[in-house]
Amino acid sequence: MSTKLILKFKDTVISEFELNQEETTIGRKDENIIHIDNLAVSSRHARVLKIGKKVILEDLESTNGTLVNGQETSKHILKSGDVITVGKHTLTFVSLEDGVEVGKEEQAESDMDKTMIISASAREEMMGTKGSSDSSNSNAAAAPMLLGTVQYISGPLMGKVVDLKASLTNIGKGENCKIRVKGMLVGKQAAVITRRPTGYHIAYLEGMSKPKVNGKTLTSAPTTLKEGDIIELNDTKLEFFIRK
């Protein structure tokens, strides 16, 4: 199934966009996949999501709104022939389906959808690691967890190293925090570093003062820590390392 949007301005076709990505953004800024340079269009105006076989249009709280076939909409499942109006431009949605081909694909797909376990040797072959010098890495399934550490690079504890052996290392002014940081606005449990099989992550938890990594303020969503990252909270600065 191929789907596309045809961009028109006053009935003149400007361009066509194949919807081959999960998300196609529409807006005035350059970073949008469908970029419409017109003041009636918001910087991030709307987006089109492909979910399975459905194609969904979603208005991103644009100033002037998004219309489908003349009706204002916030979310709409697109059908072939739908006309989307964004400012003074229109986008016509076209879905091309070749009945025979789609049927065939579905048949093949349904066998492949069944979860299967792959044997260790087949896995190595498919990973391209069989017989290569990379054999130590081919057993990644059971690789030992990395050990990370942080080192204070400011303040009275400068130089001190703290191993992150525990599954959770709390940062904050609370008594249970392994890394204590003082300050009016620092939360009792300001942030947590989690040790995972895939590496270390840090996330903000609470308090007015939010920690930063390499100058970027953390959110509640975990950020992966990389060698040499600088973690900063109030007057405390820490550098993250992996023990070799």
Place this chain on the structure above:
Amino acid sequence: MSALEMIAVTDVGIKRDHNEDCVGTDIQAGLAVLADGMGGHNAGEVASSMAVDLIIRLLKDGLKRFPEGELDEETGFSKEAVLARNSTVTANNVIIETAQAKPECAGMGTTVVVAVFYDDRVAVAHVGDSRMYLLREEYLSHVTEDHSLIQEQVRRGLLTAEDARNSAIKNLVTRALGVEKDVEADVVEDIARVGDIYMMCSDGLTDVVPDEAIRLTMLEHGNNLQASAQALIDLANDAGGPDNISVIMIRVKASVSRKKGFFSQLFGGK
């Protein structure tokens, strides 16, 4: 554990005629287990239900044997996390033995994802491509990382996340219970905060529904876990429902603890 709210839903999907997934929860003990079985005839169901029943039993029993939230010095993880991992390994051995003893069960296997909530934390053990997500505020994050060929290729930079979604071999798991004697279960711990919503699911959801659609659906339904879980299953079925779909949702309503009695929970005592 009245600090938690849990909902478990499982659906056969559109294309399959039977459901090999299995879900189990014990809200009092703060436990949730989800398994996606595989193997001929009805062996997939046998493997997944064995995993769920056995792991819940082992956990309930094991949790009585030590005080909440104690650290296991050797691993740096909590005793709850170590117990979750050990229970998963034990289930693996029992499934292998059963498969060897009963010819009709030969070749059966199952993925599993296990959650233990305790002392404002959650310990998660998993094997295979069943996942746990966390929705905190407006952010959706992966708590587990799949043991699948595709995920390994992504991790090593051989594939992009976009390639992975379109791959025809995304159903190949590299680790499962019932296959090899020495199964490695990955263990993750995290802080469980009031307001967090944890979502465990089988690949019947994640193979056809992208993360962003999961996030928007969970945000839309908020604390209505039943509606949220059903909406996710509907999304997967709307996308063709190629596999069985299971979803467990856990919402942290108040500070979590096994130690606290009913009244202290009710009045928010610390």
